[in-house]
Amino acid sequence: MPTDPRAAANEARLYLCTDSRRRQGDLAPFLDAVLDAGVDIVQLREKGLEAAEEIRLLEMFAAAAERHGRLWCVNDRADVARAAGAPALHLGQDDLPVPVAREILGERVVLGRSTHSPAQFDAALHEPGVDYLCAGPIWVTPTKPGRAAAGLGLIEHAATSSPGGGPGNEAGGRLWFAIGGIDLTRLDQVIEAGARRVVVVRAITEADDPGGAARVFATRLAAAAS
DSSP states (O other), rough: OSSSSSHHHHOOEEEEEEEEOOOTTTHHHHHHHHHHHHOEEEEEETOOOOOHHHHHHHHHHHHHHHHHHHHEEESOHHHHHHTTTTEEEEOTSSSHHHHHHHHHOOSEEEEEEEOHHHHHHHHOOOOOOOEEEEESSSSSTTSTTTTOOOOOOHHHHHHHHHHGSSOOOOOOOEEEEEEESSOOHHHHHHHHHHHHHEEESHHHHTSSSSHHHHHHHHHHHHHHHO
């Protein structure tokens, strides 16, 4: 794991959310493959886990991230993040308030915030204690059942509102990632709308070759940022 999680987050382009790979039974080699191929941040996102089980799984995320010098992230739960010693926590709109999460985790941990509309993005852009934003879902996705697609207009709004999503992470901008239904056939549309950082789920987790898919994403994002 990087010694400075916030600096590592600043350099991140490719963010992967994955479940525990219970069905495939290959979590450790999967994590090694995708982190070696260019995933910068990996988050365990699996609903319904008991805290003890989640902490046990996060030990595998931490070990893989340590091997590859990458970041790992907890979804939703500040208590689990603290217990696991996580360098990053991601919060949804209806999760624990950011100030409370900061009280639990301190200032060193990277905190992310989901946004689903221009108004939510603008509010989170100036929310104290937040380090990065996710904007989406751009397309309807089964990982967010019942949530309407925000569309590429949200990415265009984000790119205009915060230069932090573009090359250089210019002063005044806050890091943000496009999320929701992004695969390799849609990546160019997301880049053209102004994103330089993306969160991916199924396009990597369901790929025949997850490492190969991650490598293509990482290469195309690096080219867009150059």
